[in-house]
Structure formats: structure tokens, C-alpha cells
Amino acid sequence: MSSHSRADLFGLVSHNLPRWLVISVVIVTLLLLVAHPLGWILWNSVHDDTTQKLSLVNYRRIFSSASLWVPIVNSLIVAFSVAFFSTLIGVPLAWLVSRTDMPGRGLVRAMTMTAFVTPSFIGALGWILLAAPRAGWLNVGWQNLTSSDWPLFDIYTMTGTIFVCSIYTVPYTFSLVASAFDEMAVELEDAATTLGAGKWRTMLTITIPLARPAFLVGFILSFIQGMTLFGVPAFLLTPSGTRVVTTQLAEFYQLFPPEIFLAAAYCMPLLVVTGGLFWVRRRLLGRRQFVTIGGKSLRTRRIELGARARWVGFVFAMIVPVTAVFLPFAALILVSLSKAWGMGPSLDNFTLDWYRWALWENGETQRAMINSLVYAGLAATLGMILGTVVAFISERKLFSGAAILGALATMPIIIPGIVLSVGFFSAYTRPPFGFYGTSMLVIIAFVATFLPIAYSQATTTIKGISADLERAARSVGAGEIRAFLSITAPLMRTGLISGWLLVFIPIMRELSVVIFLVSPQTNVMTTLIYNYKDGGNYEAVAATSVVLLAGTLVIVLLARLFVGQGSRRTRKIQTMEENS
Amino acid sequence: MSKITRRSLLSSGAAVGVASALGIRPVLAQHDPLYEAAREEGEVNLYWGSYEQKTIDELIAAFTAKYPGINVNLLRQASQTVYTRLRLELQNDAVQCDSLGTTNALHYRELKAIDALQPYKPTESAIIPEAFRTLDEDDMYHVGAISLICINRAADVKGPQSWAEMVGGDFAGEISCGSPAHSGDVAHWTVAMLAKFGDDFLRDFAAQNPKIGQSSVDSVTDILAGERTVGASAPYSYTLTQKAAGNPIDITIPSDEAVLNLGITGIPAKAPHPNAGQLFNQFLYSPEASAVLVANNWPTLRSDVPWAGDLSLDQISWYRNPSEGLDEAMKEAIDKWKNIVG
Numbered sequence: 001m002s003s004h005s006r007a008d009l010f011g012l013v014s015h016n017l018p019r020w021l022v023i024s025v026v027i028v029t030l031l032l033l034v035a036h037p038l039g040w041i042l043w044n045s046v047h048d049d050t051t052q053k054l055s056l057v058n059y060r061r062i063f064s065s066a067s068l069w070v071p072i073v074n075s076l077i078v079a080f081s082v083a084f085f086s087t088l089i090g091v092p093l094a095w096l097v098s099r100t101d102m103p104g105r106g107l108v109r110a111m112t113m114t115a116f117v118t119p120s121f122i123g124a125l126g127w128i129l130l131a132a133p134r135a136g137w138l139n140v141g142w143q144n145l146t147s148s149d150w151p152l153f154d155i156y157t158m159t160g161t162i163f164v165c166s167i168y169t170v171p172y173t174f175s176l177v178a179s180a181f182d183e184m185a186v187e188l189e190d191a192a193t194t195l196g197a198g199k200w201r202t203m204l205t206i207t208i209p210l211a212r213p214a215f216l217v218g219f220i221l222s223f224i225q226g227m228t229l230f231g232v233p234a235f236l237l238t239p240s241g242t243r244v245v246t247t248q249l250a251e252f253y254q255l256f257p258p259e260i261f262l263a264a265a266y267c268m269p270l271l272v273v274t275g276g277l278f279w280v281r282r283r284l285l286g287r288r289q290f291v292t293i294g295g296k297s298l299r300t301r302r303i304e305l306g307a308r309a310r311w312v313g314f315v316f317a318m319i320v321p322v323t324a325v326f327l328p329f330a331a332l333i334l335v336s337l338s339k340a341w342g343m344g345p346s347l348d349n350f351t352l353d354w355y356r357w358a359l360w361e362n363g364e365t366q367r368a369m370i371n372s373l374v375y376a377g378l379a380a381t382l383g384m385i386l387g388t389v390v391a392f393i394s395e396r397k398l399f400s401g402a403a404i405l406g407a408l409a410t411m412p413i414i415i416p417g418i419v420l421s422v423g424f425f426s427a428y429t430r431p432p433f434g435f436y437g438t439s440m441l442v443i444i445a446f447v448a449t450f451l452p453i454a455y456s457q458a459t460t461t462i463k464g465i466s467a468d469l470e471r472a473a474r475s476v477g478a479g480e481i482r483a484f485l486s487i488t489a490p491l492m493r494t495g496l497i498s499g500w501l502l503v504f505i506p507i508m509r510e511l512s513v514v515i516f517l518v519s520p521q522t523n524v525m526t527t528l529i530y531n532y533k534d535g536g537n538y539e540a541v542a543a544t545s546v547v548l549l550a551g552t553l554v555i556v557l558l559a560r561l562f563v564g565q566g567s568r569r570t571r572k573i574q575t576m577e578e579n580s
Numbered sequence: 581m582s583k584i585t586r587r588s589l590l591s592s593g594a595a596v597g598v599a600s601a602l603g604i605r606p607v608l609a610q611h612d613p614l615y616e617a618a619r620e621e622g623e624v625n626l627y628w629g630s631y632e633q634k635t636i637d638e639l640i641a642a643f644t645a646k647y648p649g650i651n652v653n654l655l656r657q658a659s660q661t662v663y664t665r666l667r668l669e670l671q672n673d674a675v676q677c678d679s680l681g682t683t684n685a686l687h688y689r690e691l692k693a694i695d696a697l698q699p700y701k702p703t704e705s706a707i708i709p710e711a712f713r714t715l716d717e718d719d720m721y722h723v724g725a726i727s728l729i730c731i732n733r734a735a736d737v738k739g740p741q742s743w744a745e746m747v748g749g750d751f752a753g754e755i756s757c758g759s760p761a762h763s764g765d766v767a768h769w770t771v772a773m774l775a776k777f778g779d780d781f782l783r784d785f786a787a788q789n790p791k792i793g794q795s796s797v798d799s800v801t802d803i804l805a806g807e808r809t810v811g812a813s814a815p816y817s818y819t820l821t822q823k824a825a826g827n828p829i830d831i832t833i834p835s836d837e838a839v840l841n842l843g844i845t846g847i848p849a850k851a852p853h854p855n856a857g858q859l860f861n862q863f864l865y866s867p868e869a870s871a872v873l874v875a876n877n878w879p880t881l882r883s884d885v886p887w888a889g890d891l892s893l894d895q896i897s898w899y900r901n902p903s904e905g906l907d908e909a910m911k912e913a914i915d916k917w918k919n920i921v922g
Contacts, residue, residue: 128805135806156791238759239791241922254660254762256686256910258667342804342827349826422668429672436674516665519676520625520653527657534658535632536797536818538804 018481023399026389030408033386033448037423038411044422045265049257058265071248072269078162078233078244079226085166086222090173091208091215093317097174098181099207100303102313109178111321113501113560116171117552118324119509119526121231122545124164125533126328128235129335131155137331156239164232167324169225172502173218174320179498180214180460181207199303213463216281217456221413223277227270228416230512231530245270246416246512253418260422267419274414278407329546336542354543364520364528365544369551372508372525375439377555379446380454380504384496386447387454387503388462392484395462396470406455413452417512420449425516437519449513450503457502461495462488501559508552525551614703614862615647617855623651624856627666628681629659629764630725630843632797632818635876642868643860650856658795659683659764666848670696675850678857681724683764683843686907688721691846697721698849700858704865709883709893711900712842724864725843726879728898729769729796732811732819734803735828739810742836743773746810747784755790756802757812760914765796766813768841770913771901776836782920785812792921803829820877820888837899 048055062068096102097109115123130138131153139151154160184207192202230246237244243251245266252263305313335341336354343349358365387409393399394406412420424445428435435441465488473483489496511526518527525548532540618624628636633656640652655662659682669675680687691697697720705713705722712723731746733739740746746755760767773781791808793799797818799811804827811819816831816838823829845864847857863869870885877888886892901909 132805132807134808234794238794241792251761253664254658255914256660256663256684257690258660258664260664260668340822340826342822342829425668426672429669429674434674436669436672437676515657515661516668518655520655523655531657532633534795534797535656536795536800536822537633538801540633 018479019398022389022481023393026386026393026405029386030390030405033444034408034412034451037420037427037448038415040426041264041267041415041419041423044261044426045268047261049259049261058262059268061262062265062269068248068266071243071245074158074242075227075245076273077158078165079223081162082165082169082226083219083223085162086169086173087215087219089166089319090170090218090222091177093170093320094174094177094181095203095208096313096317098178099203100305100310100313102305102310102317104314104317108314108317108321110557111318111325112171112174113505113556114549114553115168115320115324116175116505117508117556118168118328118549119231119511119529119545120165120168120229121235121511121526121533122332122529122541122548123168123324123328124232124235125538125541125545126331127155127160127164129331130327131160138327156236158237158240158242161233161236162226163323164236165226165229167320168232169222170320170324172221172225173215175498175502176214176218176221176457176460177211179457179495180211180464182494184210184464203303212284213460216284217460220274220277220281221453221456224274224413227273227414230416230418246418249416249418263419264422267415270414270416271411274410275407278410329549332542332545335538336546338539341538341542354539355547358540358543358547364523365525365547367521368523368525368528369547371439371442371522372548373551373555375443375446375522375524376504376507379443379450379507380500382443383447383451383454383503384458384500387451387456387499388458388489388492388496390451390455391458391462392488395459396467406459409455410452412449417449417510418515420445420513421516424448424513436517437522439522441517442514442522442524445513445517446507446510449510450506453506454499454503457495457499458492461492461499464495465491497559497562501556504559505552505556508548612859614855614859618647618853618859619649621853621856622649623653624853624860625653625655625676625678626681626860627655627657627662627677627679629657629662630681630683630727630845631876631878632821634821635817635872635878638872638876639864639869642872643863646863646866646868647859650859652860658762659687660762663687666691670694670848670850673850675848676852677848678851678853679845679847679860681843681845683725683727683841684767685715685842685844685903686910688716688844688846689903689907691848692716692718692720696849697846698851698854700847700861702862702865704862704882707865707882707884709881711893712881715842715844715903721844721846722861723842723881724845724861726881726893727765727815727841727843728817728879728896729765729813729839729841730816730819731832731834732800732803732814732816733830733832734806734809735823735830737809739832740834741832742834743781743812744777744836746812746834747781747788749788751810752788754809755785755788755812756793756799756808756810757785757790758793758796758798758814760910760917762794763796763813765815765841767910767913768901769796769813769839770917771906771909772839772899774913774916775901775909776899779916779920782916786921790921800829817876817878824877833896835897837897840898840900842900 045058046054046056048057097105130136133139133151133154136153136155139153142148142152188206189202192206197205228246230250233244234247234250237247249263249266252259334345337351338345338349339351340349390405390409394402424441428441428444469487470483473487478486509526511530514524515527518524529541529544532544636654636656640654644652662680663682666677666680669677699719701719702722708723715722731740740751758766760770791802796814799814800819800822802808803811804822819829819831845861847854847861851857865881870880870882873880874888879887
């Protein structure tokens, strides 16, 4: 080989080596994090619970038993309804907060984030206190006011379940879409205005279509939430005997002997449903361009709604804060301040003991709170890093078949937590890992479970950034990784922090994925609260729920502050550039 | 590790007081070879579904006060959840559990069948009520808790005086109950009702339009909330604890027998700290543990320590499902419940 061709080869290798090193690390990580536990779930699904031997009996049983299809149909009804209402409310809400002069935007944003950080099963407990048909406080108030014999609400219905699931899922859509609106540059809107379009036409033909990737991701995530939530249907649908997938799965585990392998097989149809949703998303978005961040100015402009519309918008925007935060937490706080909650609110019954117990006396609550915050923080950070790199590889098609990585990163989200929990147990308890009982196992489970959200958010953000900027950097000599780190990643900053919150918050809310993974030392707040509820200790449940909400909110507000400062710094730099 | 709180110290103090009053002399821990072996192990991992959080916390505090030097790690989840956890540990050869305590006897029969339990003879077994002294002829498992299922009612309501009266029609729309598919106590209650009254009981029960929750304690929650006035299937200890806290609720011991379900405990064969596990299980029969149980309205496991309110087993008319054929009876009860009640 001549020295010239050797130098060419060296140049080729050194040019591509970093790329392939990163890709290899990502592939191995995804295989370990996702394919490995999912493989165990698939393996379990083809075993007989009775004989423990290889068998297709679980699939035969599922396909031949109509009673096992009923929960799937019920779940699909809940999931589509939740996705529909979350989009119907979340998209206009995001637009009102991000792009208009509606009053109270900061309040609405903060309260919607508060709804987001509330585990939905805690919200369901609040709504049981408010809208149980006979004793719910709203119903009692209504009956006293109207002398009616009939309750105004019955929370123990499919409608009640969809309502509670929806109000705690709206923040997903809201966060994704608001983030897209916040990031959007005004050039295209300006162009439409220059060509004579009014502000409403500009919104309908430019602003909203540009945010379509965020709508779709919001719809899909809401759908998946509706499919995989356990606490809300467990509390609200059990009295009517209505089963959904997650309550049916819980029953498989509750029975003696538990039907763990049947539960694994029962999840497989869900993978098909989710796969279909992401395929539809790809078909709808795949060939279109949604670049909203080019190399030019970044400044959004607010639409003036007019005096009356501003307040109509405000009333609409308060639906989620009132129903998901003010009302249920008012009920929970009243319970948490009661010596005995069955006595009702009164001065004689007032106490702060449950908070003293939760914050100072009960070591378990303190440890679980610290665990929850540390695990969620670490898992959200690791998940966002991995999700962003996968999204970049997949979106910029760094190698043929890169889309498979994206598909792999998306898969865990549809598997209900309790089944994933068994998958992680099987995958990481055996040698060579032996992570059982460690914090590592809990963090791994959180990263893998919420990787799809990190990946989706990163994909949405990358779709909005023109590859031209990276090409410009490459053309002046920057390597691929340097171009990503110095150009793309900084432009993604706000989107990534929003994404971090979108992962951090669901981890703080997550109830079932770690149910078989936590040890007494690694317990987290949601499992602790659920156990208190299972033991019937409502005052403790209410007080620890309020503590969980407060702890999560502190982190979220700090992160928002961080985003706010970042945005202000960006605007300042732009203003300086414009002035110069 | 369980933290010693003011409440736990008070419990321990109360334990000593009650024990002294009863003239019961605790065995000195320092001279116990089992304690020495357990202290060398240094910690114990409890997987318990029996006893609610407060009671098990206080039991642990009393244990730690009596046996310093042993860290207690508690995983308190629903009985079936901790059992499923142990099964997963067994399947993956990663057993961490040193003491299992659940409300379903079938768990222990299955574990015994696969040689997953280790035998031990509690040193104070003679003090256990005679009916529960020998649950297993090979001493693989023992009684860990006594759960008595009575009728719960709102304090201002007379309520039914018997199970038969409960489903007689006067309490339609007033009854709340857990689900046998989710709760061991409710499953035992359902098996008992079917054994005593036949399938008609479930049909009559369904005709009362009961509100069905999951856990056995959900019926107490419904009564406290005002959603229903009569509860079936909740442990009486839990109801009395709520009553003692000031909540407007009470119990009626049914004239046609309360249903007694035992919490069982055993030590996995591969437990990492078997001596500490055994020490904790034996501690449940101690005067100190009895004092905690009395303070929390649980039946004691000693025949010489009366329950709260000076009750004892021989003052109550009770029924316990026979262990023979319990496996099939439970499955049948759950199937019938699904078909008839929903």
C-alpha cells in the first residue's frame, strides 16, 4: 500500500471512527436497556405458568377467550377518549399560554405543571372524595342546594375514569405543544402577514400546521397513558366490575398462583397497537419539513385576543388547574389536616401531626422522597442524553437502518409497568448483572421505561432544526460530533430541558414499573403512598401526597427558572445582535 | 432500617408495662444463642403483607429495642405482591427475603411443595393458642397474625347482626366489600360464606347492590366517607383502630360466626439471614409483641395475653376454613364471585 493510500485510509478511519464508536455504544446500550428486558417478557410469554415449560398456551387462551378481550376493548375506548380530550384541551391551552396575550398565563402554566406532577392515582383519590355518588362533597353540596335525589357526578363510571385520566394527561400534550410554540420562529408567520393573511389565518395555516409533530406525539403519548394507567381505573372502575388491561394484569398477579407468563403474553397485542400508532405518525410526518429554527432570528410574537376573548380564553385555560389541582388537592389537604378524616373538617379535628409524621418521624417517607428525586433526576438526565443521540442518529439517518434504533427506543412505553417490572427483574437479577436490590436497577428501569418520551421529545426538537446549520459547521472543518455538540445541542437546549421535565415528572408519578424492583432501601414515594392506601391509611396518604407534590414542584420550578433564564439570555444576545 | 421514634419508644415502654402487669417475664435476649447468631448476620429482610403499616412499624421498633444490633429492613406490600416477589426471587436464584408474612395459607403450601421453606420450631410455641399451634406437621410455617372478619358499620347505625341478615334485603345499597380476586382476607370470607350458606349467599349478596372495591379495608373507607353504612370482609382490628382514632365506625360480631383468617409466616430455605428471620418470627409470640398487638387492636398470638377490650378467642364464635381442599375452594369462590357478583 502506498503512503498516499495509507494516509487516505487513516483519514477515512479517523473521520468515521467517532461516529461508529458512538453508534456502537448506543446500539449496545439499547440492546441492554430495551431489547434485553423485552426479550425476557417475550420469552416469559411463551411459557406455561403451571408447567413452567415452553408453550403457546397463553396466546391460545388469549385469542380464544372473549372475556380476556373485553378489557382490551375497554382500554382502547379509554385510551382513544383520553387522547382525544387531551388534544382537544391541551393544544388550545398551549396556544393560549404560548402565543396570546391571555391574562394569567404564568399562573395557568404553573398550575398545569402542578397537574402534571400529580400522580393520577392520587388525583383519583381526591376525586373519590369529591364525586363519589352518595358522599362526594360536590354531590352533597349539589343535593343540599337543589334538594335533588340524584347525584351530580358519579366518579365510579367509565366517564369518570376518562375524565380523571384526561385531566392528568392534558399536561403531556400541553407541554409538548407549548414547547413547540415557544421554539417557533416568526419568519414564516411574518411572511404570511406580509402576504396579507390576518392573524387568525396565519395561526390556522402557519402556526398550527408547523406544530403538528408535537400534536401527534402528544396524541400518541396521551393514548399510551390511557392504555397503561393502573391506579385510576383500579380505584374508579372496580366498583362497576369494568376491567381494563392494567386491572386485568393486576388480577393475573393477584391470583394464586400468579399468572406471570400469561400477563406477559397479554401485553403483546399492545405492542401491535403502539407500533401502528407510530407507523401512522411516520406516514403523516415522514416526508414533510417542520424546520422552525434556521440560522436567523428567534422571537415569538403574541397575538392580541381582544378584551372579551382574553377572559373567555382564561376561563377555558382554568379547566385543568381547577379540576386537576385546586379541587382534588383541597380535598386531600383537608384529609391530611384531620386527626380522623371520617369526622369531617372541624377545628376539633384539626392536626398537623400527619405532616410531622411524614416529614420528621417517618424515616421511610424521608428516604423515599430523596430516592424519588435522585432516581428521577438521574434517570431523566441519562434518558435525555440517550434519547437525543438516538433521535439524532435516526433523524439524520447516520447509517442505513438507523430508524430501527428509534423503533427500539419507542417500544417500552406501551408495556404496562407491572409487566415491565418482571422483565427488568429477570434481565438484571441474574449474573453477570446482579443488580437486584440496588439503586442501579431502579434507575435502569426508569431510563428504559421513559426513553420513548425522551426520544420523542428529542425527535420533535431535531425536526425543527435545519441540518443546514450542521452542514455549515462541517464545511468549515468541524467534525460530526463537534458540529452536534456546538451547533445542534445548544439549539436544542430549551427543547431538551422541556424534554427532561417530560421524563422527570412521569418518573416521579410512576407507580408500577418498580413494584418488584424496589427494596426497603430503594423504595420510592409512589409505591410507598400506594401501600399506605392499600393499608387504608388515608390521612397518611393525603399528607405524603402533598409532600410529594411539593418536592416535585420545587424541582420543576427550578428547571423552569433555568429555561426562563436561558430564553432571556438568548433574547438578550439576539437584541444585541439586532442593535449592532 | 426501621427508625426508632417517640411513638415506638412509647410502644416499647407500654410493652414492658403490660408484660409486667401480666406477670410475664420476657426471656433475656443476651442469653439467647439464636440472638447471637442473628446479631452476627446483622440484618433481617421482612416481606410482610400481614399487619398494616403502623402495627408492623411498632412491632419492628419493639423488636429492635429488645434485640439491638440487628437492622430491620421492611418491604410492606400487599400479601400477593410480596409472595409474587419471593417467587421471582426463587426463579432467579436471588432470594433476599428472610421472613415472609402473608394472609394466604396457599402460599406456604406451594413453597413447602417446592422445598423453598426451612423448618423451625418456635421456642415459645406452647403459648400459641392451641388451635393454631401446629399449622404444619413439619414446622415449615407458623401463625403470624390472626385476622378476624366481622361486620363493620357506621357508628350511628345498628346494622345487621348476622351475615344472613346482611343479605336479607334491609341493607340493599348500603353494603361495601373488597374483592376476593384482590384480597386474601376477602377470598377467605367468600369461601367461608359459600361453605356456610351455599351459592345462594352470593346471589342474595349481589341483589343488595354492594359496592365492590379491591382491598379488604376498602369497605371501612366507604363507611368513613359516608358512601355506605355496612361493610363486609374487613379485619376487625383495622376497624377498631379507626374507631380509636375518633372515626365514626364500629363492629358487630355476627351471631352466625366471625370468619377467622390466619396470617402465616415462614422462612425461605435460601434466606440470607435465616437466624434473624427466625428471631423476628419468634418475637411475634413474645410479651413485647403482644403489647404492641393489643395497642393496635390486633388479636395477640399468646393464649395468656387477652386482646384489646379483654376479648379472647374462646369468647367469640368463629369459623375458619379447613385447610384441606382450600386451594380448589378459593378458585371456585373467585369464579363464582365473578359470575354472580361481577
